[in-house]
Structure formats: C-alpha cells, structure tokens
Amino acid sequence: MPLSSLSFRSTSDPAEATTWFADLVAAEPVRMSVIASVTHGLAGDPGRYEDPRWWAGTDTSGRVVAAFMRTPPFPLHVAVATEPQAAALAERLAEQGFSVPGVGGRRRPVEAFCDAWVRLTGGAARTVMELGVFELPVSPRVPFAVSGHYRQAHEDEQDLVSRWAQDFADAVHDPTATPRPAPRLDSHVAAGRVGFWVDGGTPVSMAYASAANGGVTRVSGVWTPPALRGRGYASGLVAALSGERMEAGERCMLFTDLSNPTSNKIYAAIGYRRIGDDIEVELG
The missing domain is CATH 3.40.630 (Aminopeptidase)
Incomplete structure (x- = not known):
C-alpha cells in the first residue's frame, strides 16, 4: 500500500x-x-x-x-x-x-x-531480545514422567501468584532497563486461567493463560523458582494448562526467549511449533 x-x-x-x-x-x-x-x-x-x-x-x-x-x-x-x-x-x-x-x-x-x-x-537502536512465536497444532504431551499434578490456582493464593508473576517479569527483562510491573492476575485466577504444578502438596511452578480473543489464548508467565528447576515441572504445567484451554475450544500460543534453549526445547517437546519471530529494540 x-x-x-x-x-x-x-x-x-x-x-x-x-x-x-x-x-x-x-x-x-x-x-x-x-x-x-x-x-x-x-x-x-x-x-x-x-x-x-x-x-x-x-x-x-x-x-x-x-x-x-x-x-x-x-x-x-x-x-x-x-x-x-x-x-x-x-x-x-x-x-x-x-x-x-x-x-x-x-x-x-x-x-x-x-x-x-x-x-x-x-x-540509535539496540536489539535487547529475540523471541520465538509458537503455536500448538496438536494435543500437548509430556514425553517423560513428572512428579506431582496440575491444578488451578485458588483465590486465597493470590499473594503467591502475584509474587511469582513479578519474579517472572523481573527475570525476563533487561536488568538495566526500567523495571516493568507484572500484570495483575486477580481476574485470571477467578476465571480459572492460572495454573500450578503441585508436588508434595506444594505449588512448585506457575503459568497463566490470557482471556481468549479471536479464539486464541496466550500461555505466559511460566515460572519455576530456581531451586526447583530441572525436574520437569514446567513441562507438566504448560502441557496441562494448554490441554485444559484446548479442551475449552481455544487455540494456544506462546512466546519464548530464543536465547534460552531450555525453554524452547521444552515447548517443542510438548508439541508447540515455531511460526515466527519477534524482536524488542531499545531506542535512544
């Protein structure tokens, strides 16, 4: 045009x-x-x-x-x-x-x-992040056993949800840039769109799904505290949350940091497929 x-x-x-x-x-x-x-x-x-x-x-x-x-x-x-x-x-x-x-x-x-x-x-322009855009064209699966189970977050767990959401926001953005507040997830919790992976009765990983628009939901904020990583919790969680949303008739997508091979490998193993690239650029 x-x-x-x-x-x-x-x-x-x-x-x-x-x-x-x-x-x-x-x-x-x-x-x-x-x-x-x-x-x-x-x-x-x-x-x-x-x-x-x-x-x-x-x-x-x-x-x-x-x-x-x-x-x-x-x-x-x-x-x-x-x-x-x-x-x-x-x-x-x-x-x-x-x-x-x-x-x-x-x-x-x-x-x-x-x-x-x-x-x-x-x-001047400086690229600060490169992201993969992923979509889930198949039913999600986890190709290995994971200890624990999935459940939706409860409304009396909002403090933990907010804390982990901010931990995620702090971790994925440039520490030299202006701090970014995590989204408020009260309505997501109330709508059953925040999920926990629970092991031994304790939440060990969290993610949430946006309200669907045009039939598409975006899985975001996948967070496992550092001391609990390497046990497959995020894989079990993302697969379960994605499957729950697909059963509700929604298409799932997500973004990944292309500099993090671990998360990209996790999502590909679950069934997500890369369909494009995004970038974030700092201007000055």
Whole structure:
C-alpha cells in the first residue's frame, strides 16, 4: 500500500480500540494476541497503565489494516503492519515529537520502524531480545514422567501468584532497563486461567493463560523458582494448562526467549511449533 493511501488515528480509550481492532483480531488472532488481551484487561482496569495509546492504520476505505499499542513503561508494540506501514507510523510519531524508548513485535516491521526512527531522530537502536512465536497444532504431551499434578490456582493464593508473576517479569527483562510491573492476575485466577504444578502438596511452578480473543489464548508467565528447576515441572504445567484451554475450544500460543534453549526445547517437546519471530529494540 503506498504510504499516501495510509491514514492513522489514535485513541487512549480501550473500548474504542477494541471496536477498531475487532476485525483484525478475528482475522489475525495470533498476531493480535498481545493487543487484544492487554486492551481487554484495560477495559476492566483502566488504571493498570498510565497513558495507554493505540494507533490504527486505515486504508482509503477506512478499513483498519495495521495495529499498534503503547502501554508505558512497555515499548511500542507492532502487532499487524507491513514494513512500509510501520515506517509510516515512525515518521508520524517523530514529526509529533512522541517519545518512543523502544519498540517490539514482528521482526521485519519492527526493523523498518527502527530504520525510519533512527534516520529521522538521529538516535540509535539496540536489539535487547529475540523471541520465538509458537503455536500448538496438536494435543500437548509430556514425553517423560513428572512428579506431582496440575491444578488451578485458588483465590486465597493470590499473594503467591502475584509474587511469582513479578519474579517472572523481573527475570525476563533487561536488568538495566526500567523495571516493568507484572500484570495483575486477580481476574485470571477467578476465571480459572492460572495454573500450578503441585508436588508434595506444594505449588512448585506457575503459568497463566490470557482471556481468549479471536479464539486464541496466550500461555505466559511460566515460572519455576530456581531451586526447583530441572525436574520437569514446567513441562507438566504448560502441557496441562494448554490441554485444559484446548479442551475449552481455544487455540494456544506462546512466546519464548530464543536465547534460552531450555525453554524452547521444552515447548517443542510438548508439541508447540515455531511460526515466527519477534524482536524488542531499545531506542535512544
């Protein structure tokens, strides 16, 4: 699409963003998973992030063809966009003097955004994380025995859920960057979307599944305390949680840090298959 035929509109209202992106979520539920789940969460908890903003790229007929989101302190997220569309948003934001400390999403559109941003602002770009995008096309399985069993987290375990969610958030992000708060999982616990692997009567690993949008749920926050790793707990947990969501009629996806061969091996053994790459880039 020529850049001259692309227009942008922006909003800070999650309800309005939900309406704008409904067709894209239905058509591209995996690529739209982050925007869809975060926007859904903000609709119920508007104070979760300060000054959230969404941008929709529209064609000459007014149809939404590109989707972007920023929820500080998280970087700008590129969900659905071609390379020219991502570069066009960079040009618009640079012209407006909008602050963009980082950007993440599918590799090639993000790279196009960064190239335009650096050219226009004279700044620099540094890739801080490379992620694999995985989808589960088969029933999950664990190819070895794991001590313990799966169960959903209980509402009186919210303190442990919150603590482990923050431990995960702290572990997966650059320690030199601005700290990022873990998502609040109260509603996930209440909806039965947070799972524990339990061994000897004690939770030993945790993960959660986002509310399904477009039929897709994203498995996130897979956390086993360091002293309890190497026993297969995360494998048993992710397989069980994924299977539970599939039985509910949902498609499962997840992101992995490509620099962590252990987690990538775990998910592949369960049945997840890599379908794409994301990157996160720091801009300065």
